[in-house]
Amino acid sequence: GGINSHEAVRALLNAGASGVQLGTPFAVTEEGDAHPNFKRVLAEAAPEDIVEFVSVTGLPARAVKTPWLTRYLRHEARIREKIGALKHACPTA
Structure with a gap:
């Protein structure tokens, strides 16, 4: 990036x-x-509007800090935990 x-x-x-x-x-x-x-x-977007974070896939990401992203970041840990739980619940082929 x-x-x-x-x-x-x-x-x-x-x-x-x-x-x-x-x-x-x-x-x-x-x-x-x-x-x-x-x-x-x-x-x-100005440089200070850009936020770096870890996506739900575990990869680094950058995005413009919008109200949606602010909400996402507030709940990021919980979302990532749920995604991880879903990965473990799904049988692998």
Whole structure:
């Protein structure tokens, strides 16, 4: 995450990366199929609006701090516990 400029891509490639993936910068383009409200929230977000957390899958995530995300983060531990319980309850193939 955090790759948002040509300079950032160049620095990573120069450091030995085989490739670099960009996502969010393209989400707000006219060609992108995201909802206009989603694009607006991303485009208007300031650096201090971005929150890093661990998703329910256990992977690192970043998102704009919205009322929804604030509620999610308040209940994150409980949600992750429930997801873990569901994984253990499901038989594996």
